[in-house]
Structure formats: structure tokens, C-alpha cells
Amino acid sequence: MGRARAPGQPVRIAVIGVGLIGGSVALAARERLNASISGFDSSPESLQKAAERGVVDRRSASVEEACSDAEAVFVAVPVGALDVVIGQALSGAPRDCVISDVGSTKREVVAAHRDPRFIGGHPLAGAETAGIEHARADLFEAATWYLTPTADSSGLLYDRLYRLLHDLGARPTAIDADTHDAVLAAVSHLPHVFANVLVTQAAQILKDKQERLPATGPSFRDATRVAGAPSAVWTDIYLSNRDVLIEQLEQTIERLTGVRQALQAADPAQIANWNDAAAEDRRRLLEAELAGGPLVELRVSVPNRPGVIAELALELGRAGVNINDMALYPTPDMSEGVVALWLSGEDSAQRAERLVAARGFHVARV
């Protein structure tokens, strides 16, 4: 078990894998929280570079050693290596340490590690460049950071992780692992596949026609900006989410086949309807994303049993309630606790009140 932190002592964080994401977690934690960082990387050169850049305070010889005294561990290795490294972190870390990861797909690792200390994570930041040299303290500023707690997760450790990420500048958001992988397939993995296909097809046609890429303005460049993202990262992502991705690819092939048929029918109304529907979908997506309002604070009394915080966060997330911030205050005897929720807008607040009350918890406005 890790030693307790004396007042004024820096928070102790272990970072496993000091690339772009791990390095940025370390930099943000040092800069914003004055944290003490122990680091490990399977590449001694990367670890040395990180130490030279002042990203880590201590270089560890193993995952277990890096985690041995940590209050929080971030596993920031490629998706294909997550399973093994999370296992090492769990075996090396103290009993009251929270372990999270930053992988782009979540079902596999969450299913493999039902330890109350492990809470899956995925920051939506920094996919474009890789390597410690691009790490920066503000990488997660205002970025969504998905967390995938389960009924097995410790509420106290979830709260610690949530607060830590919030203090790093991110916006932690609870989501279940299945939903995460389906949503990310739709908004990230599939767009990457499309970008690859578009760029390869355009390259072929331009070559056939002996033309150069015209300065088309932003449309083609935007559509293909993520084409050919690093294979070292993306091969794992595609494969770890392949069942969902295959299903969604089949749906897109059906949709494209529908467009082809509409073009063959040469019916202007059909084309216009299809295009108008896309305009409407886009408008609704962006509106929902921008929804918000003044902050409302609620306090919810909950029994301090495993899973309750996760259930609450997931249920509010599913209902589209916009949680801007949250905090857990356990009672001294740890039998129950108060969860403070800061919600964006009166609408979110009212929905949260109804949902929480429906679960039988006491809720009050502050």
C-alpha cells in the first residue's frame, strides 16, 4: 500500500510510455499540480529524452517500479500493448492507487481488467503528431477526456482521477466502453478510413490524368488531413475496434450504394432530399455539441458503495446531461458521500435532478 501524502507534498504520478500523450500528462501535472513524476518507457532512449526535457522526475527500470509509490498511474502505450502493461501496473501499484490508460479503444482493456483500481480513459487530443518532442503541458486544455468506469470501479478512485484530469485542464466525461467504441468508430476511425480511401483514389486519378492536385481550397485538404496517420498507432486502433468498424463500414457501403442509385435515377428531388438530410444532421450535431448555459450546482447524497459514482455519471452522460464538473465528498465513516455536480444550463440541471431523484437519492441545489 502506498504511503499517504503529507500536506504540501506533491502528488505522485507514474507515467508509463513517455510519448506525446504520456509526456503531455507529465508536463501538465508538473506545471499545474507541481506533481512528482516517475516514468517508464520500453525504449531507454525515449525515457532518457524525457528525463533530459524535464518531463519526468525519476526514471524507473520497470512498470512495476514506476507504479510502486504512485497515487495515480497513466498507461500511455500503443493500444496493442495496453493489456500487458495495465496488468503490470496493477500488480506494481499500491492498493489505493488509480490506474488509467489513454487508449483510443476501450472494450478490450476494460473487459480484461475488472480491478476496482482500473478506470479506462481516452483523451481526445493529439492524434496528429507523435513523440515526446511534441509533448506540451496544454495539450488537454478543454479537451474531452472519456472515462469508462464500470460497476467494479472504486468511486473514490474515480473521483480522484476525475479531479486530476480536471486539474490538468481536460473535461472528463463518463461513457460506457461499448458506447465509446461505437461513437469513436463513427467520429474518428471511420473518418480516418474515408480519408485514406479519398487520398488514394485521388492520387490514382491525378496520376492517370497526369494532373497535379489543384489548390482546391480547404475541402479536399480537410477531408484527407488525417489520411495515413501513423501506422504504429492506427493499426492497433483499427484492429482493436474491428468488429464495430466492419459493421459501420458495411453501413457506409450501403449508404454510398444508395447515393450511386440516386445518381443513376438522375432524380433531382431524391438527390436534394439526401443532401438536405445531411445538412440537417450536421446542424443538429453541432448544435448539440455547442449546447450549454449557466452553471448550476447540485449536491446528491449517495451510499458509498462500489459502482454508484460510475452508475450516476454514466446515467447522466447517457441522458445528455452536460456535467461541467463534479466532486465527491465522503462522510467520515465512509458509509455514504455527497456528490457535487456542476451542470451547464438549467435544462441539464433539471434533467439531472429528475434522474437522480428517480434513483432514490436525495438531491439539493446549492
Add this chain to the structure above:
Amino acid sequence: MGRARAPGQPVRIAVIGVGLIGGSVALAARERLNASISGFDSSPESLQKAAERGVVDRRSASVEEACSDAEAVFVAVPVGALDVVIGQALSGAPRDCVISDVGSTKREVVAAHRDPRFIGGHPLAGAETAGIEHARADLFEAATWYLTPTADSSGLLYDRLYRLLHDLGARPTAIDADTHDAVLAAVSHLPHVFANVLVTQAAQILKDKQERLPATGPSFRDATRVAGAPSAVWTDIYLSNRDVLIEQLEQTIERLTGVRQALQAADPAQIANWNDAAAEDRRRLLEAELAGGPLVELRVSVPNRPGVIAELALELGRAGVNINDMALYPTPDMSEGVVALWLSGEDSAQRAERLVAARGFHVARV
């Protein structure tokens, strides 16, 4: 036949359709060339708005009237109306007037109007917003403006149009209509279809999962930025290029089916190879686009017969020669002329010299 322009008199331009593109042509011509603009629009309200904004000098009652005294006509109406309106412009315009359009597809109109005065055009600018209220004088600054001359086109009028567009700040680039439509399908029409499909599919999945669009950073937003572009414009574009678009859709469906199979095979090497190929394609496309170098000026003596300028421009374009600027200087008896070409980079200059010499024309460096 139109009257000749006395020295110091403003160039007379007709703009048919005073929306975003037509209005911006008018504003740029007024601001940069002190041109006199006669305007027509099938909507009297739009024409009045354009006159009130000072976009046109004279409001005309018909296409023919607007063109009757013009040196150059720009037809800036939706693709579906181009055929009729270009016909009206040709019948109303003087014998020595150049008529062009700004439509996003070129085969149909070019095939329909083999008049030496008509030269198809397509500026790559301003697809996002519509309406005279968004018109601005710098819309075409540094923008590629495709021109599709044919063997029927007047060399003198091509030169006039080229120079005019160059003076409006654009980069006129010759391309044959078939190539134009294939390239634009690959770099614009298909990305628009993909954006629509991505946004509709993501909207469906988010709705099914009761999730909001995550703040994914730029990847999804970039990939879907052009989703649901105005149907009033895009229905015509899709339909006028539907044969090429259908062919390319079939190719993309094949490519996506290939990705699905690679995912089913779960072979990391296959996925990595596919992704690496896309990275390489993207790198080559962007490199080619950015290629350039110091300007080299060549002077080519050519017989002053119909089609020769178009042939030259098209052949150099096909060979990937980067023409930065060109000018035609006819001999006094009009039997032959000198074409000045400014080329980007020594490599382009040498290729141009070889190609021009191979056609039997005399070429000299200045």
C-alpha cells in the same frame, strides 16, 4: 459588334447572376480594373441588392441586353441553368467578346457551345457560402481558376480572359473539360458525398446511443465540414457529373470493401501497408501541389490560328508544367504571334522548352 475601347475607358464586363461568385467577379473587376459592370439576374430583388451594394453599374433587363456592349461576359448561374443562359449570352454579345462561365462541371457546357467566343471556366473559390451579401473583391486572390479552351476557341479571346482573371488576382490554369470533371469528382464531389455519408451515419449512431457529438478536435469536423452544402447548387453539380461520380463511387466502394476484408482477416501487416500507402499518396499529392521555384520567362512564336493557344496551354498543363503567367502578343498582320510564358522553376521551364520545340515552334529564353 461591340465598340472598341478608347484609351483610358473602363473595361466593359457583363455579369449574369449576381450571387456570391458573380458579385465577387464584379467587385474585383471594379476595384482592381476600374471596370464598368452591367448586371443581370433572374431575380429582380438580387439585382437590386447588387446595385444598392454598388456591385453593378447598370441593371439590365435581359441577358442579351447585359451582354450587348461587353468585352467579357461571366455567366455565374447554377449549373442546371448554364446551358440556356450561355446560349442567350452568345446571342446577345458582340463578335469580339469573350464569354465564360463559373460552373463546377465542364463537359456538358463545353460540348454544347463550340462558339470560338465561349471558353468554359471554374474558379476554385467560395463554395461554402452563397448570396451577394458574401461577395468580396478578394475572393479569387491566388485561387486556381480553371479554363477549358478547345480547338475551336479564339486564341486572342483566351488571352484576354486569361489576363483578366490574372488581374482579378486568380491563377488561370488550362485543363481539358474531361480531365477537369474527373479531377473535380475526385477532389471535390466525392469528398462532398463522403462528408454527407459520414455525418448522417454519425448522427444515426449518436442518436442510437443517446450520445452527443464529442469535442473530437478537428478530425470529424474537418471531414464533415462540407456536408449538406446548399442543395440549390449541389444537386446540379452531382447530376451534371453523375457518370464520372458513379464510376468513382464504385471504385470507392471497392476500396472500402477491401478495407473491410483486411479488417476481417485481422492481419496487422495488411492494415499497416494499406495505411502506409495512403500516407505516401498524401505526401506525394501535397509535394506536387507545393512544387515551384524561381520564375523563368520563355517566348514562343506561334502561328495565329484558332486553337493553337489552347493546345499549347493544355499540353503544358498535362505535362505538369507550372505556368505562373502568360501573355499573347500578336504580330500586326495577325498571321502569327508570340506567347510569353512565365514558368515556376527551372524544371518546369525545361519541360516547357522541350514540349514547345517538339511541336516545331520557336522558343527563346528572355
